[in-house]
Amino acid sequence: MVKSTIILSAAAMASCAYAFAPQQVVVNRNNNLVSSSTTAMQASRRDFFIRAGSTALVTLTTATINSSPAVAATTPPTAEEIERIKVGYKNIQYLLDNWEQETTVCRENGGECKRDADAARRAMGLRSTTDPLFQIEKVFNKVKYMEDIDLDKLEQFFEATEDWNTAMNMSNSMAFISQFAEYNPGGGKDEVLKYLNEAEIQVKLAEKALSVILDCVTSSPQ
Template sequence: PNMRSRSVRSMILLLSLASCPALQPGQRLPARRSCSTIESTVTRRALLFTLPLAYSTAAHGAATGGGFVEGQFASVGGGPPKIKGLAPLTKGEPSAAELNRLVVGYQRLQFLLNNWDAETTVCIKGCKGAYESCGCVRDPLVVQSYMGYKSMNDPLFKAGDLMLRASSLIQNDADFERYNDAMETWNNKADAGNIMAYVSSWGEANPGGGQDNILRYLEKSRKEVVESANLLKVILDCLNITV
């Protein structure tokens, strides 16, 4: 109740200040009207429109499950390499252009692993100061972008479905068995890597949380990515696709 009353009083004050003639350029305060009279005429509808003003960035982060608003922080490594001309997903047996999504996805996983520390460290966007001064933290959620869980435009988005549709292209039984095993394991590993990245992102909020625990989760997430990349290479080899 106390928090609610303080929020209402804050919103009324904001409305009063915004509507006060004395604060408007070139305006004079009418003789028979004062800013305090605004409080008695504020409607419920007006209060609802001011609700966003009562919430801070931290509150938004807590409500959405993150510690910061998306767009305020950026990866030290710059994030996944930009992609041009990626073929859209279709149905049925995939074309060579569509299978190239797997090649691009594999290359991006290699980029992530080669730049792991930089890619899993985020800092305040545009900050040029020291690590501590720029609010830098280890955040492995970038893994979701590389594994195809962040956007439909990611090359590995629905990669498991693409692999399944491409299974008809395998030429012999031995490769088919190898391909099928890799495909099933890929789906399990991809999900595990995504979950581990999410768990790691909560950092010290995890049971027994602390910097050591954060790094432990990060290392588990990295190992999942390594195994996923190896499986994807098997898939490409069975399809006779050169990386």
């Protein structure tokens, strides 16, 4: 669309240049009116299109480079993105402090209660795009571009991000399995509790890793 607009603009400019160019009229042997500038103008218009096309190509190339995701990825995390880590960390802490309550769902009016690991997946940013920790790895990737980060803590930071990724994936798997463990062959409530406990272990590991990450991105070098 951009390329078409540029080419059409170039054509319009060329037409205008031709329309307002001075015409020198002469008479040929057959007394027919002939514009002596016609041939020259055609050459001029060809030259204009060549130059306009070159300019358009440079403009498009520059725009493509400037809008490249690689350029955007070299920026440090924003204050809002750092706040997402803080809020997500608090949510995980609350979940662990109230694990049984948060992973128990009861039907209304005193109905049956059952254990449900959905709260664990939500706290880890795995349920909705509005979760604070949703795709938080993209924010972690920006941390190395922070100017005020303590370089002595970078190694700890990278190790913590690896631990986070492992714990996040494992907690997601354990939580997901627990939701269907009761209905699998040989399953039951004991199987649900088994995988739910495994999910809790992984969430604790994730909380520990996120604590290190948060310390790295919020503390300045001494």
